[in-house]
Amino acid sequence: MKKVLLIGAGLIVAAGVTGVLAQKKWTITTVVKITGINWFNRMEEGVKEYAKTSGNNAVQTGPAQADPAQQLQLITDLVAKKPDAIAVVPMDPATLEPIFKTAMARGIKVITHEADNQKNTLYDIEAFDNVAFGANLNKRLEKCMGGEGKWTVFVGSLGSKTHNQWADGGIANAAKNSKMMLVDAKQETSDDADKAYEKAKEILTKYPDIKGFQGSASTDVAGIGRAVEEAGLNDKVCVFGTSLPSIAGKYIETGAVDGIGFWDPKDAGIVMNKVAQMVLEKKAIKDGMNLGIKGYEKVSVTKGPGMGKIIRGSAFVDVDKSNYKNFPF
C-alpha cells in the first residue's frame, strides 16, 4: 500500500515536471504611454488576466508622464534586463525605432499597438480598420434615425488622419442610402467639447429638422449632447460618435447621446501578450486566424511599413445606455 502511494506520488511529481518543461514561463512586459489613467488601467486588467490564465510572467509598466523621452528611457532600461518579449503602446513611434532595433538584435520580441507606421516591430496590433469603424458608427446612427433625414459629422481637426477615416467611413455608409442627407460635413471642433457645442447649436439653427450627428473626437458627443439637451431634442435627434463612457456617460444617461463606439484596451492588452507568446513559440499568425478574444476572431494580417506585419481585428465595442456602466474608463 505504501509502495503504491509512493509510486503514485512519483508519477504526480514527474507529470508536474514535464508539464513545466512543456511550457516555459515567458517574461513579457507591456509598456504603455502613461500609467495611472483609466484607459491604461483598463489595459492592465487585460495584462493581469493574461498572466493568470497563461501562467506567464506578464506585467505592465509605463512612464508617469505622457512624454516620449521618458518612455524611451524606460524601454532602454527594460531592454538591458532582457525580457523575452515587450509589448509597447508607443507615444511616438519614430522616437522608439532605434531602441526597438537594438531590442530585436538582442533577441527580444517586439510587439506594438496603435502604431501602424512603426518599422521595427514584428507585429503591430490594431483593434480595427478605421473606415469600417466609422461605417459601423454610421450604421447605428442610420438605424436610430429610422433610415432617413439630415445628418452631419464632426472631426477634431481636418488634419487628423483617424478622425477623417472615421468620418469618411460614415459618409460612405450613408451614401448607400439616398434618404440619408449629409449636410455641412466635417466641421472642426479642436477636440474641445465647447467648440463642438457651439457648432452643434449652429447646425441646429441652420437645420431645425436635423436628425443625426456623428462625432469623432472623444469630446464631440459631449458637446453635441449638451446642445441637443438644452434644445430639448433628446428624443428627436440621434447622436453617435467615438468616445468613452467616462466622457459621454452623463449624456448617455439622459438620452442626449444615443450611443458611442471605442475599443476595449483590456482586450488589446490580452491580444498583445497572446501574440507575443505565439511569436516566442514560433507560431506564425496568419490572415483570418482566430486569436480567441472577442473582436479578434478573424483577424486580417497585412504587411507593415517595415519588416513586420499589421494585425487588424474588428473589435469595436458598441455602447449605449444599456451597457455603458460595464466599461469603467
Add this chain to the structure above:
Amino acid sequence: MSALTQTRVAAPVTFWKAFVRRPEFITLSLIVIFCVVVGIISPSFLSIKTVTDTLRASLTTGIFALGVLLVLAAGGIDVSFTAIAIFSLYATTRLTLAVYPDAPYLLMVVVGLGMGLLMGLLNGYLVYRFKVPSLIVTIGTQYLFSGFLKAFIGSRHIMDIPKGLDLAGTTALIQATTSGGARVSVSIQVLVLILAIVVTWFILNRTLMGRAVYAVGGSIPIAERLGFNVSTVILFVFGYAGLLAGLGGMLHGALNRQANPSDLVGSELNVIAAVVLGGARITGGTGTVLGTMLGVILIELLTNNLILMGVPSTWQKVVIGAIILLASAAFARRGKT
C-alpha cells in the same frame, strides 16, 4: 492716444465726426456689415437666438480679451493666458474634488483667481527682470504651465465637476422660449463679464495706473521720465491678465460643464485678434474697453456663423483670415488719414 481722442471729443466738432474718428467706429461698422450680409444669406440669423448665442460665446473670450488689452496697451503681448486659464480651472477642480467637493462657486473662483494671479505675476517678473520680449517669455510659460499641469496635476478628463461649478454654469439670468419654440437663455455668468468690463474700464480711465499703462506702452523712456515705475506697471498688467485668465478658466469650466486639461490652449490668437480688431495697436499705447468688446463680438459672430453662411469647413479658416486682414487694412487706412 486715448487722452488725445478724448480732447478731440471735447473740441467743438459734431458728435458724428468725433465718433467716426474713434477706432471703435470701424469695428462697429464691420459688425453691422457682417450682420447684414449673413442676414441676407440666411434669414434664420436674424433672431434673438443669435444674440444670446453670440453673448454666450463672447463670455470667456471677452474676459481673456480684457486681460490681453492691458498687456497690449502697455506694449507687451501675452500668449500664455489660455494655459493659465486651463491650469487654474483644472487644478482648482481637482483640489475642490479632493478637499471640499461641496465648495461654493465663489470660493472656487477665489482659488482660481489666486492661481491665475501667481502665474501672471511670474510672467511679469520674467519680462522685466530679464528684459526678454514678452512674446518669448509667454511662449515659454505657456509650455511650462500646460506641461506642468498635464505632468503633475492630471491629464484625465473630469466630467463630474463639483456641484458649485456645475450650478454656476447652468443657472440662467434670463430664460425664455421664442415663438418658434426654441429655448433661449442668458447665463448668470454674464454678470461676471460685466463686472470685469467695469473694473478694467475703471483701471484704464480713472486711475493713475491706467495712465501709466498707456504711457509705458507708448514709450518706456518717456514713461520713466514722467516718473512712472515701469517694472511695477509690467508686473501689474501681467498679474491682471493672469487674474482674468484664471477667471476666464473658471467660466469656461462652468459653461462647458467639464474640466479637460487639453482645452483652450491654441485659441489665444483668436483672442489677440479680437483685441486688435477692437482698435488696440499691437505696438502698444492704445486700446479701449469698448473697442475690445466690439472686437470680441466681431470675432465670435465670425467664428460662429460660417456654417450658417454655408462656408464649407475647409474654407472657414480662409474666410476668418481674410476678414481679419480686411479689417486690419481698414485700420491701417484710418491711421494714414
